Amino acid sequence: MAELELEALHPKELEIYSSFKHEPRKMSYLLGRLSAKKAIYELTDFNELNTIFIDTAVFEFPVVKCLAIQNIQLSISHCNTIGLSIAFPESHPMGIDLEEVNTKNVDVLKDQMTLKEVQLVENLFLEEAKGYTLIWTAKEALSKIFKTGMMMDFKLLELDKVVKKGPIWESTFKHCEQYKAISYFSGTYVCSLVLPKYSTFNISKYFKIFKSLN
Template sequence: MNMYSGQILLGRENELFRAGFCLIKATLPGLLERSNMLHPSESMYFNTLKYDRRKTSYLLGRIAAKNAVLQQINQEVAPNSFSVTYGVFQFPVVKHLPSNNIQVSISHCDQIGFAVGFPEEHPMGIDIEKIDADKIEAMKSMICAEEFDKINTLPVSILIGSTLIWTIKEALSKVLRTGLMIDFKILEIGELKKEEESYTSTFKHFSQYKAVSYHVGDYIYSLVLPKNTSCDLVQFHNILRTL
């Protein structure tokens, strides 16, 4: 198992917030060695799962989420003393922590788990997606003509560009706690540009948010956060490249 955790400082004009993150790359046998991190209610649910693929995705998400939350609160708390459950629209909810305003965003793909823990005052959302030609038509159906024009200004293929936009919209939908139930047209990209090591974007209808995305190997990772927040993602990006 490869597992990396860290913190991201989130600078606002008059305040500084802290987010925690965790990235995991592991198969089921390695994840099972960490299953003692599960809260009793999580263990009970896990024991009902029949298929290895579902067991893997559940453990990737929960173990990443626990470590991200622990990085955020920066306290000595047993991972199995709190749980990460689901809200009515399937967004993650942290329970049984001494601090009640901690939230978490979770994503997983193949053998990679990714989570960010953050204070309620400073919303964030994340997504990871594998670049997969078999998904191109589904992704393109969620992208408007103006967004294809933006892809064409970047030094990337339509496949990579479509995956990039998909992850950005998916991450924003997690901030809004709607998931895929929202019309993706509402999440339309405003600006999209290539920086040195990342892609940055804004939103046409949600101008208070921005996204930072990274293309590493066969995957694209996106983080959405308030537009006027400053943060240093160098450590995060370096960890991505080690997975």
């Protein structure tokens, strides 16, 4: 592992990283912390990255601890060798999730879908794997806003509508009408960003990030 990457870790993070015995676990931890700190830098311009300790809360969601940074929260996702994070003000909740599309996962994902979501996939997607993975990432990203992760019934996060708008897919939720999901496919990956329904963002920058995933 490059020394420059490890230099970005807080001493407590370096201790945690070093405690892992298996390389895949080390890699996922490092990817999450490095992408999270880059996201914090993009939001705040604060570049003393090794003074930021990204702790893990009781339900596994990340907590930013740094005297120089206040009221900043994170959502982190990693898949294979890709780490992806978004930093945002506490007053503007967001969530992100990245998954690889894999036909082997179709039956498992379908089992977590409601009848309405199965119908959405049948009506909108030529490939089941793409449809179910998109819906899964949208629900996973929303669960991160609630700070529960997979410890809640994902059927409670049911999607109500999925609409294709150019290169992106925009979804809304049946029981969480205040949020929307923006999803994008890049090669074999799909990423979903969940944010308040009437919020907007720099979508060109979003595309630039995800086009480089493969």
